[in-house]
Amino acid sequence: MFKNKQKTTLIVLTVAALIVLALVVWRIDARPRTDDAYAYADTITVSPEVSGRILEQPVRDNQLVQKDALLFRIDPATYEAALKQAQAKLAGLNRQIELTQRSVNAQKFSAGSAKASIASAQADAKKAADTLRRLAPLLSQGFASAEEVDQARAANASAQSRLQSLQLQAKQAEAAVSGVDALVAQRAEIEAQIDIAKLNLEHTEVRAPFTGRVASLKTSIGEFVSAGKPVFTLIDTTHWYVIANFRETELKNIQEGTPARVWLMSDTGKTFDGQVDSISYGVLPDDGGSIIAGLPAVKRNINWVHVSQRFPVKIRVTNPDPHLFRVGASAVATLQPR
Known part of the structure; x- marks a missing residue:
């Protein structure tokens, strides 16, 4: 009787252990x-986009900062000077373009008149040349005087000179227009330099792109930092x-x-x-x-x-x-x- 009781207890304990094991396995799987x-x-390494010496650093290590808060400010003097220099170059170039444009306008007016007179000058030059060719052989035959031949030569030279002068005026006007185009192209380049200078000046202030905590801050005011080189880490909290x-x-x-x-x-x-x-x-x-x-x-x-x-x-x-x-x-x- 006692042995049967022990056997029953052992069976019950074994079944209970198997049930517990099954529950454990089920729970682990479930x-x-x-x-x-x-x-x-998420973290980022805070790196400046311009180089310079830190003038202001209102944050400390492990501090919680809000989005857009100032992290540090780089000395802007160099970038302010670069912006002023580019703006001065633009002002000088605009003045040069204005003066050149006035000259171009005057030359265009002269060239317009010259072009209108070129056809007449060409006709006069042809007529003077024909007269000279006709009178020159008659001088030796006594049918024309030396004075008439000299007058024909002078008229031919004058007509040719006037024609060349008018053609030169037209070429000068065309060259002046191309010169203004070159100055306008230079203005676009200087305007791009101004945009870059303004962007660099904005980048002297480094602000938090999100709310987070400063970590591994090992710099202070007066430290020279280089563009693209990490200054500290910011943890997105x-x-x-x-x-x-x-x-x-x-x-x-x-x-x-x-x-x-x-x-x-x-x-x-x-x-x-x-x-x-x-x-x-x-x-x-x-x-x-x-x-x-x-x-x-x-x-x-x-x-x-x-x-x-x-x-x-x-x-x-x-x-x-x-x-x-x-x-x-x-x-x-x-x-x-x-």
């Missing part, structure tokens, strides 16, 4: 959970994420929009809701194979047996606590697939 996770936010590494066997029921619940190691008493934003489609393999630059490296903890690879799942937190969330903070994530 609600994947991982503590291989960390908090994340308007959107927070948790990057959670889940086994590949747990990804089949996970998709964008899958509800999630996360909490941070710094305060496990607070939980935060979220949704899956995206799932990584590539990680850096650590067991051989091709190496693809730029992919996240997720190491396997056990290297003497084949274990499932883990892939990062990006979870967007809907109600983050700005005082708890920090980039890189340890986190735990539980997904709730539909």
